Structures are given as C-alpha cells and as structure tokens.
Amino acid sequence: MDAKELIRALNARDEAAGPDLLARTKATGPLEIRGELLYAPLVRNWYELTDSLELIPAKAPEWRPLQCGIDERAQAATGYLLALAEADVFSGVVRLSRGEEILFEEVYGWADQDRRRPNLPGTPFNVGSMNKMMTSACVGRLMEQGDVRLDDKVIRHLPGFRPDITARITVRQLLTHTSGMGDFFGPKFFAGGRHRLETIDDHLDLIRDDELLFEPGARFEYSNSGFVVLGAIIEARSGCSYADYVREHVFEPAGMRSSDFPAFHELDGQAIGYTNFTAHGAVTGPRRPHEDTLPRRGSAPGGGYCSAEDLARFGAALMRDTLIGPDVKAALLGLRSDSGSGRPGGVPYAHGFQVESEHGVLSYGHGGGGPGISAFMDVFPDQGLTLVALSNYDDGARQIRRELRRIFWPAA
Template sequence: MIALFLLAAMPAKADRAVELDRLATRYHALGQLDGSVLVADRGSVIYHRAFGLANREWQIPHTTDTAFRVASLTKQFTATLVMQLAEQGKLRLDDRIGKFVPELSPEIGNRVTLHHLLNHTSGIVDYANYPGFWSNRLGEKVPKADFLAIMNRPLEFEPGSQGHYSSSNYTLLGWVIEKQTGKTYSEALDSMILRPAGMRRTAYDAPDRIMPRKASGYVRALGQYRPADPLWIPNIGAGGGVVSTTGDFLKLDRALAGNALLTPESKRQMFTAYVKDDVWGDLGYGYGWLVGSRTIAGKSRLVHEHGGNGNGFRTLVTRYPEDGKLVVIFLNEGNGNKGPEIYKMRRDFTDVLYGQAVTLPKPSLHDLLAAEIHRAGDEAALAHFDALLAQSSQPENGDGLNRLAYQYAEMGRASTGIAILQRATALFPRDGNLHDSMGELYLLLGSNGNARAAYQRALELDPDNGNAKEMLKKLGQ
C-alpha cells in the first residue's frame, strides 16, 4: 500500500518518465534499441535518453546529442522548402515538373505536377527500389542521366489516381529547389529552415562536411553487427540526405506547431491526407508526411508520422498535433527495410504518453529462432517453432521472418531460409511477399519447379506483384 501511495503521489511527468525508461531499457536489452529516444508533451521533454554505441569500433556510446542520418525524414524538409517557395511566388504547386526538369519526357513532364510529387501520386518509377539500380555502386556517384533513365520509364499509373511511395519524387523536388533558389539543396536547407528553427545539430550530410558526434551506421544479421556499406549521400539528396538529432526534431515540431516556417494555409495543405498510403496502409500521403488518425486511449487522435530506413539507420517521428505530443526514435542499425520493431516501440511509448498501461516487450520471433538455430541447428530449432512463437512478442506480419530467411540465404544457406519461409507462410497465409521471397530462394537452389509454384501463389495473393509476373515469364509461365 505504501508503494502504491508513493506512485500515486508522483507528478504525472515523472511517472511517465519512469515507465518510458522501463520500456526503453527493456527494448535495448532485447537488442532492438541502440540510439536515442525523445518523448515530449507540448514542447516539454518528458523523456530523453540514449542507449548503446554510436561507434562500435571505438566503443563510443550514444548521447542525446548524437547525430543520425535520418534517411527519408529528409522528405519533410524538402516538402517544407517547396511550400516556402510557393509562398514566395517562385513556383506553383500545379506547375508541371517538365517546367523545371526539361530532361523528362513530355509524357511525364507535361502531366506530373509538383503536387503529385509531394504526395507520391506521380506514378513515376522509383529509382531507389528499381531492380539492379544500386548494384555495386551504392557508395559511388551515380550520374544524373542514370536517375533520369529510370524516371523516364512509362508511368506506373495515371498521375493523381493512386499513391505509391517513390524517392524519385523527392529527388525531382530537390532539383526544383536548387533551380528556383539558385542555391544548393544544402544552402537552401540551412538558410530557409535550419537557422530560422534553431536546428544547430542538423545538416545536409555532404561527403565533404564534418558533422561532430555523428553516429556510424551498422547492419545486424543473425545477432552479429557489421558496418553498413558506404553510401554516397548526393545520390539520395533531397529524399534522404539529412543528418540530425532527436533534440533538433523537437525544435522542428515546435516550429511546425507555430508559424515560424510556414503559414497556416501551407500547413493545411501539407498535412492533408490526399490518398491512402501504401507503406503501412493506415494513414494517407500528405506533403512529406503520412497523415491520418489512430485510436489511442479510447479516442481517435490526429497523427503526423514518417519513418526513415537507410543503410545503417532507422528513424521514426510521430506527432500528435492536436495534443502537442511527440515521439522521436533514431537508431544506428538498419538494412533499408521497414522493420516492425521501431513501430512497436513508438506504439508503446505513445501509450505511456497517454497514460495507458503497457507490458514489457518480449523477444522477437526471428531473434529467438536465429539464436535457436545457432544453438541447436536448423531441424531442431524449427521443430520448436511453436514453442518459440509462444515465447515471442507474436509477430503482426511476416516481415521479420522474411528478413531472417534472406540473411541465411546470403550466407549460402538458402534451404534454411526456405524452411523459415514455409513456417512464416503457415502463420501468414495471405502474405504474398513471403511466397515471392520463397521463389527467389528456390531459384538460388536451382529448383525452378518449386520457384514457379511459389511465384504463382504470390501472384494469386497479390495480382499487382510485378516481380512475380516477370519471374513467371522468365520461367516459362
């Protein structure tokens, strides 16, 4: 009773900070949180703490001032710059992109507007995920002509008719910004956003620019870390080239809550959900943000959110603007995939922020399975799959197991990866991507018949799966 009385007597802010620290410490112990977490309420910091190592080679720990590559959170800055130029009369949102990038074909340049680019409804092919685009040159300068060759491929759909996330959109917007300001993207960012917002620990991560206390990026596979491959930042530029801190993103949040960067009308346009997103599917595309609502603490809450997934980094920022609440999570581990762990952290931290009870997280199924395979071998580990599932945090989708399967395949153990995918498809029978992955791993083993069957099932579950269609053509069906 005394303990309960003391807890009730604690100020709400301190109470939430204790619970947030309990959760964050647990996530770090599970190997899912190496980085910095900031949780704020109406500009007041509730919790700000760093975990793990900013540099594993030198054993340098993170601090709350560590700078991270924020990957696609850069798109928020790019969208803000475009809106500022619109306010200044230097462009219109209904301008065609061909006006600024004449190298685009007329079929694209005369049909796609800046509005379409901002909210991912352009239909322009995404270079970032185009098969083979990055092969053996992730760390090298890619000629502009190579980007344009992908962007000039036939549109995937009529502009404005649907949404499809594409970094090509924001690379094009970056070129527009440079043309209309007469400055480099970095110079425009500094003068138009960072200095006005007081974001002194944020910058464009140019190759010749030293950013003090910047984290190194890592990839974790089968419980082991390795340095992320080198990345030539100008290749991703206005779509993913910014480095920042969790503390500076609080400053950005406050600047957007006021009128320091944009007028109320510009913010209304930016934070309108124009079309359903195809990332997680529960929000919609605004300009540089995902916008929508989620039920939290029994009430529908307005949400502004965006994630970043880069080579060696994962980032996520979530705003609850009507309540003035903010959750920022930056990690220096990632392989470019949108892993579910950071979103689970955001959900738990948000629940605590809104006064909800949260149970401590359990290990992920793919981590438990990898450890058991290492300890007991493939056959024994998979025989205990159901027991491991019961011990885990119960995956909501097959993404984690899919990544694990590829990690084994990359080690020359495609048969292990296939066995994992077989269990994954039993858990998530409607996930066509798992069957698509299985087809790829069967091809590695030279089993064309099984690959054909896997791709066929992937296409049955997702008739829009272009990769499955292409592979079935190559396999003679």
C-alpha cells in the same frame, strides 16, 4: 505449449523453417502464444503462423492508452526501452518534448562501436526519409512566394528533364507519391550508381531513363525518385543547391544546429548505422557499418543527419508556423478540403507528411528506415508535443513507435 516448445516442434516438422523462426526470435525476443497469434513482447509485434510455417505480421488488438501521469508514463517507457537495449534490439535516443521543455529522454547504445563512442542526447542520426518533411516545407515556402503551385505540371519548372514524363505529372502527385515515378534504390543503384550520388543532378542522371510505373494519379506507390524531382524543382526555383536551401529555410529558422547532409566519410560525431541486411535480406550475426548501402550524400528523398533535439525543434517550428504559414501548412498536411492524399500501407499520407487521427488525437510526422537507419517523429499539435525516436539499428525505432505512442498518449 510454450514458445520454446513451439520452435522445437516446428524444427522437427520442417528443418527449413526452423532457422528462420529462430532468427526471428533472436531479433524480436521470445514468442508467446496468444490465441491464434504469436506475440513478441520485447518489440510488441504480433505474428500469424502460416500453414507453410512462415511468420507474417498480424494486426494487433486495439491498444488502449495509459491512464496515468507523466512520471508513471516515463517509468513505463524506461523499463520498456531498457529491456530492448539490454537485448541489443535498440540503440538510439527517444525524446518527448513540449517546446523547449523535455518531458522524457533516454539514450542507449554506441554511436561508434569500434571507438566505443556512446550515443548522446545531441547525437545526429541518419534519419532516412524523414527529410521528406523538410523537402515538403521547402516546397511550401516556394508556394508562399508564388513560385510553385501544387497543381503545376513539373515540366513548368524542369523543361529540360524528361518532358515526355514531366508534362504528365504534377507537384502534388510528387508530394503524395501518386506520380507513377519509382524508386532509385534499384539495380543501377546497387550496381555502383550509389557511389556517384553527391548532388541532385547526380540523382537525376540515375533515374533519367526510368519509365513511369503507372498512369499519374492512378494509385499510391512510395517514390524516392519523385522526391529527387522535387529537390530539382527547389533548386530551379531558388537558384541554390537543395542542401543550402534547407539550411537557410529549415535548419536555421528552426534552430537545428546539428543537422546537415554529410557524406559517410565526413561523419564527425554523428551515429554510424549498423545493419544485419545484405543483398539477400536480413541475416543473423554481428551488425556491420551500413556505408555500402548509402548514396554518397543524402538529399531531398532522405539520408540527412539530425539529432532528436533538432527534430523536436523542427516539430515546434512547424507548430508555431515559423517555417511555413498556417494556410500552406494545412494544405500540405491534407487538412484542407482541396488537398489530395495517398496511403502507404494504410497510413494516411498527405504531401510529404504522414497524418493520422487515432483515438481522436491528430498527429503528423514521418518515419525513416533502411539498413542501419530507423527513425520516426510524431507531432501532436493540439497537445503541443513532439515525440522522436532515432536508432542506428535496422528497425530499432520504427518497431517501437506503436508502444511509445500508447505510453505517452497524450502525456499531461
């Protein structure tokens, strides 16, 4: 039985399951039967079919890196990305670089569909949570200056904000998502609170009455609210706004000339995100601009705009220790024996960075995602490489991370 026959059979057995499966095949390409699993070759995803006819993500068989030169790798990546773009699954840019040398770069899709403005190599995209790396780097700079320590209680830096909570949590716990703080993307945000989120203080007001979800340090739970508090600490210790501090101590020294924190109505040359998500989840049909899903302006948890070129420069600056020195960087990456860590979905998480060791190769970076936002950056310090993918589609970049890492692992 091929994939089409399978879908027809499932439709006949349970009409309620049919549309969901058909929607999944529209988003991921035709499904193939491989043993006990289903495989979506277009996006290299594996699924398990449950007894209730639901598709759930399944663990893929262990992949093996390609064994060939950079030209063959580039050819494989181009064919893969072109198929995604032609199926309207991917819109964005992929870039592999070593320092200022571009080893691979491909760009697809529209930055503004209405005006037919194409994505370009230097187009800034909303990078979502990738800004957490920059927040971590700023905390690292304050650590080097002696203004902040990882095991400081937060109340030391923010005595006026929720002392009942901040006296119990540390800077380290905020960075590692183990503080017990939750996520401001909740009912208050979607009920209209997002329209007021212009500054760090606006974000603090939104979460001021939120209670801890668990005892600090008890477990990992991804927390955008915790990074709001880190942004407030940066402002309290530096005496300037979070955005200005990032511009001065990250964007400028790294040479990130097209990166900033514009509001949606201020976009000029940046990519507009397009989404199929609604308040009830993903739907099929034409994508729409994602403006109504965003805070008014990005900040410490994410939502800034960066180009692939700028993120490659950010990765290079981290490798050169331009932004923070090697000792503090090792602490933030969890590479020191006294460093704590958490685990988001099995991915090792240090202090504002995801850190992995796969096939004996160390990498660190971060992803970003949301309606109309999908991005990742992986830095391979031992090889001097930075791999970046940015997309203005839902999951456009994150779904292809595994395959791109396999293709370019490690590029010569």
